[in-house]
Amino acid sequence: MASFGSIRVDRPPPRLYRTARLFRRLSTxxxxxxxxxxxxxxxxxxxxxxxxPQTGGYTAGFAANDTVSVSGSLVLSxxxxxxxxxxxxxxxxxxxxxxxxxxxxxxPFDLAxxxxxxxxxxxxxxxxxxxxxxxxxxxxxxxxxxxWGNATYAYLFPISVHFEQNRSxxxxxxxxxxxxxxxxxVNGSVAVPVTIDFSNHAPDPEPGALDVLVLSSTxxxxxxxxxxxxxxxxxxxxxxxxxxxxxxxxxxxxxQGGTIVATYVGPLASxxxxxxxxx
Amino acid sequence: MNVPSSxxxxxxxxxxxxxxxxxxxxxxxxxxxxxxxxxxPVVVLAYLADRGVTLPVTAPTLLLGGVLVSxxxxxxxxxxxxxxxxxxxxxxxxxxxxxxxxxxxxGTLRVAVPGTTGSLVVGYAGLFDLVLLVPVLALGAGLVxxxxxxxxxxxxxxxxxxx
Numbered sequence: 001m002a003s004f005g006s007i008r009v010d011r012p013p014p015r016l017y018r019t020a021r022l023f024r025r026l027s028t029x030x031x032x033x034x035x036x037x038x039x040x041x042x043x044x045x046x047x048x049x050x051x052x053p054q055t056g057g058y059t060a061g062f063a064a065n066d067t068v069s070v071s072g073s074l075v076l077s078x079x080x081x082x083x084x085x086x087x088x089x090x091x092x093x094x095x096x097x098x099x100x101x102x103x104x105x106x107x108p109f110d111l112a113x114x115x116x117x118x119x120x121x122x123x124x125x126x127x128x129x130x131x132x133x134x135x136x137x138x139x140x141x142x143x144x145x146x147x148w149g150n151a152t153y154a155y156l157f158p159i160s161v162h163f164e165q166n167r168s169x170x171x172x173x174x175x176x177x178x179x180x181x182x183x184x185x186v187n188g189s190v191a192v193p194v195t196i197d198f199s200n201h202a203p204d205p206e207p208g209a210l211d212v213l214v215l216s217s218t219x220x221x222x223x224x225x226x227x228x229x230x231x232x233x234x235x236x237x238x239x240x241x242x243x244x245x246x247x248x249x250x251x252x253x254x255x256q257g258g259t260i261v262a263t264y265v266g267p268l269a270s271x272x273x274x275x276x277x278x279x
Numbered sequence: 280m281n282v283p284s285s286x287x288x289x290x291x292x293x294x295x296x297x298x299x300x301x302x303x304x305x306x307x308x309x310x311x312x313x314x315x316x317x318x319x320p321v322v323v324l325a326y327l328a329d330r331g332v333t334l335p336v337t338a339p340t341l342l343l344g345g346v347l348v349s350x351x352x353x354x355x356x357x358x359x360x361x362x363x364x365x366x367x368x369x370x371x372x373x374x375x376x377x378x379x380x381x382x383x384x385x386g387t388l389r390v391a392v393p394g395t396t397g398s399l400v401v402g403y404a405g406l407f408d409l410v411l412l413v414p415v416l417a418l419g420a421g422l423v424x425x426x427x428x429x430x431x432x433x434x435x436x437x438x439x440x441x442x
Contacts, residue, residue, distance in 0.1 A: 014435065017427060023423065026416045027414075027416035042323055157402060160399070
């Protein structure tokens, strides 16, 4: 309704005019909302980028089902105004030769604005004498860890992160070797001294013992012994161990071309170490 | 004595500002738009660059696009009482849509995470979906106004310039 002095015109605004006005007003409202939103997201995003994720310390040890577990944590903080929804991580571990040792992924979760959380990362590496993780038992090495993360930030922005990191690995039976001494005749049977040497470079002690079998070239068992190291091999990290036991050899068993197979037997796992050839 | 028609009475109820006033107001609008469409984005770019975040948009692109859209919008406001207003509004909106596409409608942003070897990739297509609503709605307004001016020239003026 328009007016002029005391004259008033009661014609309502035309339909097309009202439509155009509605469009213009909506456009202005969306513009203001978008500007405020963008400014706050830019600020929040910059703060988020500055608070880089921190990797917590990690531990490694033997676990059930003949596996080595590598556990760590990723500390994440979200200092901005907006949540991170559907945050999920996946990480891969490669051994020194580039062979994949295993991977793990986290279930999606949300990180609220202003929150900090420590995301536990746990990886179980199956150990076998021939698998890529076997070298973890006897060889110190650098592991290559790759981590991917995905989330939606501030409801509208899909984000993905990628981190690579090298972590040094201390083998629990580093430099393991098993050697045979000269055979000797004892009460009519043959016995050989078996000496095993290794250092525990693992960060944690592992209780258990080593079962050592001497096999002929055909794979037949010629004899064996159990090596105990106090309460456990590697009871003291960074300690070196050398122990010799005399093993009675079965009659007719030929040691030439055979192998010595040591198996770590702990409370959670029974894991064969890489075999040692008998010259 | 002749009795004026209701249209004639209505025509006397609004006063279109003079061209000089409209140019003056348009100049103020131009400056304000430059601040919003050029100054603010450049400040944001610099703010992000200081924090190691580089957007795939350059300051000259922002300047060119911002000046073009601001200029057309200012022309539209000066031409508001005329039948050119609708088409100029449509052109302004079309330029704004083109400008948004030019600065990366389906863009992604890669950011190095400080202090690590990590990188962060951010997709901002969703933001453009939101921002694109602004010129699309304005385009609709311009089209409707152009149609209205074709069908009934001057019909909207009493409501555009109420006393």
